[in-house]
Amino acid sequence: MTKRVIIAGITGSMGQKCADLIESLTDFELAGVIAPDLTADCPAAKKLSSETKLFIDLKDLTLAADIWLDFTTPQAVFNNTKFALEHHYRPIIGTSGLTETQISKLQEIAAKEQMGGIIVPNFGLSAVLLMKFVQMAAQYFPDAEVIEMHHEDKLDAPSGTAAATAQLIAKSRLEKPLAPAAHVAARGADYEGVKVHSVRLPGYVAHEEVLFGGPGEALTIRQDSFDRASFMQGVKVALEHVSELSELVVGLDKIL
């Protein structure tokens, strides 16, 4: 049975890519789209099928649909998700900016409405799988280090993803690492004994590598993001599996 999708944020770049994606899938159709700056003759609207309803305000939106795909703004995302849950559209939230408190509140609403959904900080499948694998590997290899590589313009170091990876590894370990603690510059940033190294070089895009070592062997997991095109694969996975969820979860790894 074809699932009907609403895209919030259709005028943005991700919104439009999502519309193209849904167009290409046989099991999904685009029931409606919404954006405050949407007009019938803007480029985002013109390529939509005539079956797709257009909205500019939540209060006017009334439509039979299964899934709410959100790529809007930090300002709009909380109200949108609440609206989706209360109208029984399963939310897939790609918009960033929800606070811990907001997420808890939304999870309560989801529980009350008996609705599942997913908040996705990162749609890159290679990054999400890396996260999943390193947690498993850390159970057998307590010694691990993270190297992340980005273009020279990235200002923060380490990347949020690399810091999160190191923390997950630290939490997943069952034994203490063999490598002694060390606090000299060359050993990088320390997250409970998991070292993180940040490389900043022109030409690089966004790459993360996790090195595990044990007596006589090594295991390395690496992911490379070359292009945002990669996010669409993750959106597709979310569309296919969001209906299996019975609560509002955070992280694409929850449905992999």
Place this chain on the structure above:
Amino acid sequence: MTKRVIIAGITGSMGQKCADLIESLTDFELAGVIAPDLTADCPAAKKLSSETKLFIDLKDLTLAADIWLDFTTPQAVFNNTKFALEHHYRPIIGTSGLTETQISKLQEIAAKEQMGGIIVPNFGLSAVLLMKFVQMAAQYFPDAEVIEMHHEDKLDAPSGTAAATAQLIAKSRLEKPLAPAAHVAARGADYEGVKVHSVRLPGYVAHEEVLFGGPGEALTIRQDSFDRASFMQGVKVALEHVSELSELVVGLDKIL
């Protein structure tokens, strides 16, 4: 509670390393050892505790123990495993050479005796985790290639492990790969569309790398085996988890 272990093949190199391992663990003790060429004053025997019983023939072996650790010979392994199952020692079989038919027969005996155990073709944790991860990754990345690298003396190509990895990937895919089939020399060996490339160079030991690619991103999983020391970590994992098994399984990944 301390688990009591019997080592079959104590005079071999792996048998002795296993004895050292058990010595170093607080939850296990070496109840007995067996080898046809075992004598009380051979090096393997001399470093054992006086609590450990020595045997040279299965028919004399009678002992209270929990686990049977086997590093013997292709000729001995079937009878040893049968003996272990029938005497309710949970088998951990590191010896190679069991045929498919023999394994089926042993699994029947295990079922009849209501005994679990494990046959382990590869104790290297990094190799076993790689196998596990690539099966998961292949569900999201149908395009994959395997590169294995070994020292120049390795005669067969591809390695058995690399061929098995490619077959697992092919079986785990949910979609057809994007890369077109190609049958020119540079594209390597083909396992249902998964290409395998074998590198043979002096200096290298034993390494396997699996490359996954999808639109705009890549995921790479690599394992390096530098030294057989790595196998002991796998033996330890098997010792710790064999008691949780309710049947005779093949592959360390079954308990990871």
Place this chain on the structure above:
Amino acid sequence: MTKRVIIAGITGSMGQKCADLIESLTDFELAGVIAPDLTADCPAAKKLSSETKLFIDLKDLTLAADIWLDFTTPQAVFNNTKFALEHHYRPIIGTSGLTETQISKLQEIAAKEQMGGIIVPNFGLSAVLLMKFVQMAAQYFPDAEVIEMHHEDKLDAPSGTAAATAQLIAKSRLEKPLAPAAHVAARGADYEGVKVHSVRLPGYVAHEEVLFGGPGEALTIRQDSFDRASFMQGVKVALEHVSELSELVVGLDKIL
């Protein structure tokens, strides 16, 4: 002293990028540009300084200049290079399509005119340096293999560059490799004992890796081309060094 440059093929994408490059350099100025489809109000022309002269035909071109930068077509490149040499503009030829015979003829003209210049099949500095380094390394490591990785749409395998790399390694070796010859599928394509492996995966762009192995050690050289932006660095190096050449050479490595 400022060097004056003529760009042939200004209406093409590389021609325009070269114009931007010269604009950004203090030691070079754009004396003139030529293209058969050039008009004063086309985008390529409109952003040029008013000092730059426009031409659509070689026969009208008369101008004081030092360097001829050519990104035209296989049909035009021979006559253009001949014209440049005879008018004492040092040619930097980025256009492909010159035959061996044509190159020899142009080298004769260059010798007669006592002019240096350079024909550049690949402006990517990382690729050119890799070529240079592998020839040096092969003198000490006769065992080497090449792995090239490209997007899934690349039809030929191995890439021309990888085949050329393997041939250069074979030619540079001083000793026979230790690894025995092998002719099974997994060992890839063979160039006088140097194996070449081609990986084709979505997400990948253009990458080449050369693995050297010797007793107890390994040396690996890898280059990644993510974007044609990289070629501009090579054009800059050519502009800076073409004046030092006393003959017409092939390959950017000749001036590195």
Place this chain on the structure above:
Amino acid sequence: MTKRVIIAGITGSMGQKCADLIESLTDFELAGVIAPDLTADCPAAKKLSSETKLFIDLKDLTLAADIWLDFTTPQAVFNNTKFALEHHYRPIIGTSGLTETQISKLQEIAAKEQMGGIIVPNFGLSAVLLMKFVQMAAQYFPDAEVIEMHHEDKLDAPSGTAAATAQLIAKSRLEKPLAPAAHVAARGADYEGVKVHSVRLPGYVAHEEVLFGGPGEALTIRQDSFDRASFMQGVKVALEHVSELSELVVGLDKIL
């Protein structure tokens, strides 16, 4: 013509490996060996040919020979090298511990005696070639970072080699790097803008990787030392080329 070699430090592990090496080469023969603890029936002496003369003290050593191969002690190496130069044995010095002042003094003696020779801090060819290549690459890629990986027992970080590599890169650059200076933990140790990251993991041996990045491309050079066996290739290169030297130089790269 066969070159005659004296090995100083024959009773050490490197001394013995060098004796085996010379035995295997057709163009070299072992004229004599020296070590303070050498006796005619020690293992090191027993496998030598009867043509090889044994010495325990420099003052007794008088012998026609071409090359002095030194793997002794920091205490002995200065006097040994001086002796070699004054007796016109070309020195190949693998012993560490010479101070800058001592090296200068030895270079003066070499000049006076019109003798060439070589002091070699690292015989690993992959490491020496890496050093050579990174100096060339840095001229075209001012942005570079060094990652060195060693076993968990290595106490200092970064390794001396990695620090030296970073300094050579900094000195070889012709332009300022694009990546901004950054002084947070994750960015590692800084050598004039070249970042060095040290990884310490069990299983790893000794590895160094240099990453260069430029607009749209990357170049990576990596060396792996798995085993001291690799040093013998470097000794062979030194034996073959030391006769071409007209002064006392430092570093195997001087003859590559």
